[in-house]
Amino acid sequence: MTQIRFAAVLAVLLAIAGLPYMARAADVDEETTQANNQCLACHSEEGLKNPPRADMNLKGLARLLVSGERFAQSVHGEEACKDCHGDSYVQYPHVGNSRYQIKTCPDCHKTAGREKLAQFQQTLHYKNHPLAFTCTSCHDPHALQKPKQLGSAKRVAAQDNTMCRDCHDSDYRWGQFTTRPRPNLVKTHSWQPNPELHWQSVRCVDCHTPPQEQGTSHLIVGKDKAERDCAACHSASSSLRTRLYRYFAEQELEKQGFVNAAIMGQAYVVGATRNAWVDWITWGLTALMVGGLGLHGLLRIIAAMVRKGRH
């Protein structure tokens, strides 16, 4: 019990440490907000219900909705729609072949974008489907959130795994790329216990990409090179330190000895951290608990003897 309570205290401290990352107030300038609201006046659920114009292709519009709320919270929430879509969308009817004028990711993300592009081009996704498979097959530029902003490893895993599963678990989307049968994900991963449980806590890319110093490698590897060593994660030197857990102020986590506690699950396991103080405190609390129980037992024995003596 004491250990569980101790773990709860640690969890609360961890949550408090994470707060600054969640409170990322978007200071979007007034002009951008107004311009974006003009687009959203049509391209939103609200716009579809109350179209600002009578002469619109509503059927077409219904497939082109963007959530303004999610957009505002996304990594691109401070951008103007027209920064990516260009000026030709500002007037309606939209002019020209504007669909092909959307800026590409590396247009703005000059370093990271080009690095990802080079890695992505070495994957089967790209090699087998060079035209159909793009950055936006995985990333929704209108909703994507930063890992730190999401606040917990599980929520990052949910966002990142949804990218992959929306396609790998869908016959419809899979079928848009290939006639090859779609491998069942749970069956393919039955070599590990409870894959579904794992995917709540760990990302596809944590096993299917090689580790790299900064950011997430986009070199998705297949069954020959994917991680299958349990100890790669379930050990004191877990590879997750430099992957999933890196988003949560790793140095601090490490300093406090939290990293392994997170991997080991809910319970605090003595020896699982490199912080000797935490271990000593836990031993101390355990000793107090055991001592307390011993004392309680001793008192009961004495009381029983006293009672017997009276009889």
Ligand code: HEC
């Ligand atoms: C008056 C309503 C209205 C406004 C304002 C509007 N759109 Fe559209 N948009 C539409 C409709 C309706 C379509 C569906 C296809 C069509 O009729 O052109 C569309 C289509 C699109 C498409 C898909 C085009 C394609 O080629 O498939 C994009 C992207 C788009 N709009 C972006 C924007 C952006 C960005 C803005 C703001 C700068 C904007 N729209 C403003 C109504 C609007």
Ligand code: HEC
């Ligand atoms: C960071 C760049 C970026 C920003 C900012 C952005 N978009 Fe887009 N948008 C894209 C890309 C890229 C696509 C093409 C997605 C694809 O290929 O499926 C797209 C597609 C669309 C589409 C067509 C949807 C579809 O399914 O084909 C609409 C409508 C749209 N955006 C509206 C907006 C509106 C409204 C805003 C502002 C609130 C906005 N976008 C802001 C990059 C952006």
Ligand code: HEC
């Ligand atoms: C018009 C320029 C522009 C385009 C085009 C653009 N972005 Fe961004 N992106 C930004 C800006 C500005 C930020 C915010 C900078 C920051 O927070 O680091 C950002 C932030 C991000 C982030 C979070 C920052 C990070 O490195 O973790 C991701 C991920 C991202 N963009 C992905 C994309 C993807 C994928 C595309 C293509 C679909 C794209 N962007 C297209 C301007 C752009």
Ligand code: HEC
């Ligand atoms: C838009 C659909 C789509 C998305 C999104 C997607 N995949 Fe795929 N993936 C495919 C298809 C289709 C293939 C089969 C390619 C082929 O055989 O032509 C594939 C193949 C693979 C393979 C086998 C590749 C090999 O080299 O043997 C792996 C592993 C994989 N995907 C992992 C992922 C991961 C991890 C993600 C998310 C980060 C992801 N996929 C996102 C459609 C998708």
Ligand code: HEC
């Ligand atoms: C714990 C590590 C791990 C995680 C997490 C993981 N995979 Fe895998 N994956 C593997 C290994 C190892 C294999 C090879 C299995 C085998 O022996 O066939 C594999 C096989 C695959 C294959 C078949 C590849 C091929 O070449 O035929 C696909 C597709 C795939 N994974 C996609 C995913 C997706 C999508 C996710 C996230 C939902 C995911 N994986 C999560 C390790 C992992």
Ligand code: HEC
């Ligand atoms: C197969 C799916 C997939 C494709 C395709 C893909 N990405 Fe990513 N990308 C991811 C995942 C998963 C992350 C994980 C981290 C996160 O949540 O930010 C990521 C992260 C990023 C980041 C954040 C920085 C980092 O290193 O973590 C950027 C920037 C980015 N991608 C750009 C791109 C660009 C540009 C392309 C196209 C050349 C692209 N991505 C294609 C899945 C994909």
Ligand code: HEC
């Ligand atoms: C990519 C990293 C990774 C790999 C590889 C991996 N695991 Fe896990 N595993 C995790 C994470 C993260 C959790 C969730 C821990 C938590 O949040 O409690 C987990 C949870 C578990 C659990 C459930 C523990 C509990 O709290 O109930 C078991 C059992 C398990 N893993 C066994 C294995 C085995 C056996 C292998 C090898 C066949 C393996 N794992 C490979 C990361 C991994």
